[in-house]
Amino acid sequence: MCLVKAADVSAATARIAPFVRRTPLLPLPGERLLLKPENRQPTRSFKVRGAVNALGRLAEEGVRHVVAQSSGNHAQAIAYAAATYGLRATVVLPDTAPELKVTAARRLGAEVVIAPPALREVTCLALADRLGATVVGSDDFDVIAGHGSAGAEICRDLPEAGTILVPVCNGGLLAGVAVAAKETDPAITVIGVEPELAADGAASFRSGTRTAWPVEQTYRTRADGLRAPTLGALAWEHIRRYVDDMVTVSEDSIGAAAGVLWGKLGEHAEPSGAVATAAYLTHHTELPAGPVVAVISGGNAAARQE
Incomplete structure (x- = not known):
């Protein structure tokens, strides 16, 4: 590795x-x-550092659509970075996420999908497969x-x-x-x-x-x-x-x-x-x-x- x-x-x-x-x-x-x-x-959290770097690299490779799952802050960072590089972003948030974080991700331009906490990962992978998008994990x-x-x-x-x-x-x-x-x-x-x-x-x-x-x-x-x-x-x-x-x-x-x-x-x-x-x-x-x-x-x- x-x-x-x-x-x-x-x-x-x-x-x-x-x-x-x-x-x-x-x-x-x-x-x-x-x-x-x-x-x-x-985006009021450190997550923007990793998201901007990862999506910058992906944009250079020609990726146009990214998907991520998050408790909230990674989702906002992905939305911010996607807007920065002109990419489409879909984020999966748990149904327990604070409304403030859900609203912020949408305001930054992401498409938001809500799922039960235990199903965040599988929902994200299924969306990526269906949409032909690239998954951006929070520890990539x-x-x-x-x-x-x-x-x-x-x-x-x-x-x-x-x-x-x-x-x-x-x-x-x-x-x-x-x-x-x-x-x-x-x-x-x-x-x-x-x-x-x-x-x-x-x-x-x-x-x-x-x-x-x-x-x-x-x-x-x-x-x-x-x-x-x-x-x-x-x-x-x-x-x-x-x-x-x-x-x-x-x-x-x-x-x-x-x-x-x-x-x-x-x-x-x-x-x-x-x-x-x-x-x-x-x-x-x-x-x-x-x-x-x-x-x-x-x-x-x-x-x-x-």
């Missing part, structure tokens, strides 16, 4: 630069934590390479970073960030973060075998963007090679972290986007010495009422 390398991340970074935002690092007052606010991206090679641009930015902006905390759904973001970080400085500690109620990735990491959890279990978490029942196969191979640890956080700590991000930085994070911050607040005494970076992976949730 071919893994993403630093050169692939560099090429992706250059390809997506005109279409995504280079997010800064924001210090959390009184802490050794800095936040990477991917909620500031055009070019998607991981695009996500790696976030890790490359962290390393350029903070060469002394000691630890990077990354939210985990199917593992594409963690895989990309880990490649970029470890190939820049092998001493950086890269840690994946999951909700306790959707910890299939942590279970996989501990056992050394890619493990699936039933949808009924992973859908208990409020972090709707992190409910994938298993890590992607390609993401898993990167995680096995490059990632140092996986930790979990409680539902209460996720809510508390979102409150801290809003109250101290004015950053609006959806629950999925707050898990890395929750990991710092919960586990900071156990983390290696040095500055810690936590990725705010998204902000697609109803606005906070203050």
